[in-house]
Amino acid sequence: MGKFLLRRLVFVFISMIGATAVVFSLSRLAGDPVLLYAKPAGYGSTEEYLDGLRKHLGTDKPLVVQYVRWLGQIVRGDMGRTLLAEQPVARVIRQKIGATFQLAFAGWLLATIVGVPLGILSAVKRGTAWDYIGRVFALFGQSIPPFAVGIVLILIFAVQLEWLPAAFKGDGISIKHFILPAITIGWASAAAYLRITRSAMLEVLDSEYIKLARAKGVSSSVVVWKHAFKNAIIPPLTFSFVLLAGLLNGAVVAEVVFAWPGIGRVALLEAVNNNDFPLLMGAVLVFSVIYLVVNFLADMLYAWVDPRIRYS
Numbered sequence: 001m002g003k004f005l006l007r008r009l010v011f012v013f014i015s016m017i018g019a020t021a022v023v024f025s026l027s028r029l030a031g032d033p034v035l036l037y038a039k040p041a042g043y044g045s046t047e048e049y050l051d052g053l054r055k056h057l058g059t060d061k062p063l064v065v066q067y068v069r070w071l072g073q074i075v076r077g078d079m080g081r082t083l084l085a086e087q088p089v090a091r092v093i094r095q096k097i098g099a100t101f102q103l104a105f106a107g108w109l110l111a112t113i114v115g116v117p118l119g120i121l122s123a124v125k126r127g128t129a130w131d132y133i134g135r136v137f138a139l140f141g142q143s144i145p146p147f148a149v150g151i152v153l154i155l156i157f158a159v160q161l162e163w164l165p166a167a168f169k170g171d172g173i174s175i176k177h178f179i180l181p182a183i184t185i186g187w188a189s190a191a192a193y194l195r196i197t198r199s200a201m202l203e204v205l206d207s208e209y210i211k212l213a214r215a216k217g218v219s220s221s222v223v224v225w226k227h228a229f230k231n232a233i234i235p236p237l238t239f240s241f242v243l244l245a246g247l248l249n250g251a252v253v254a255e256v257v258f259a260w261p262g263i264g265r266v267a268l269l270e271a272v273n274n275n276d277f278p279l280l281m282g283a284v285l286v287f288s289v290i291y292l293v294v295n296f297l298a299d300m301l302y303a304w305v306d307p308r309i310r311y312s
Helices: 002-029 047-057 063-075 089-124 129-143 146-160 175-205 208-215 220-232 234-250 252-257 263-274 277-305
Strands: none
Touching: 002 063, 002 277, 089 129, 089 175, 089 220, 089 234, 089 252, 089 263, 089 277, 129 175, 146 175, 146 252, 175 220, 175 234, 175 252, 208 220, 220 234, 234 277, 252 263, 263 277
8 A cells, every 4th residue: 555655646746747847838838928017119118127027027047947946936835926917826726716616516416416327227228218318318418519518508598598697606606507507517527427337337237246146036226236336336436536627627618608707717718818827837736736636536445445456
């Protein structure tokens, strides 16, 4: 177990360095960040003024030096300040990440509740109408882009029927504001859940011990839930953790379509458009940590779900 934990920690460190280094380098390809401060010609944007800004921001140094300097600030707990508003990056992330967590969890919960039971039903009723319905749902779920789903949902339920709000989060936790965004990000995930669960269940249902249980007269519900699903849970469990981390990172589409005040829209989309690299790097660091921690927890849960798995 100790060697496994050490290997995973080394992997986490290397992954974080790699992800932040790539994004840090790409942020410089968009242009000189000091030009965000530059005023029109004749209003103070002299070369001396720009040189002073570069020195203040540290962009006058080589790229490697800038990255090492940023890492040093992170170690000291300083994520820097946003370029335009000059607010602490950590404060901006704290203000926005809660809304993203809420939306991602709502989409993850919806996908799990819909996808897993449909996958089980499709596997148990293989070759029947229920199986074909589930497979068609999976096909459409993974082929229709989430932004198209969101726009269609707005047109139907917000514009035509006027049942649900078209945008914004609302005050506190308002269920009606969560429905359309959660469906938007959970639609494709439910379809993926269905396919993974169905494949895992079919593999287990064709195994010899399931045939033996049926031959001994064990009831169908016990075979499905106690024997089959318990042994087929590892693939859906793996996907569950990866999905949750992915929704935290990938809720940008829903946040843009529904004007959701989350970190994806504010700290990623707007940061990229404005080349606000301190905010962009802070968001990338937070998302990288979340993704790696969730994957680590998934690895640790394998041994609890399947006692045959050992880490030593």
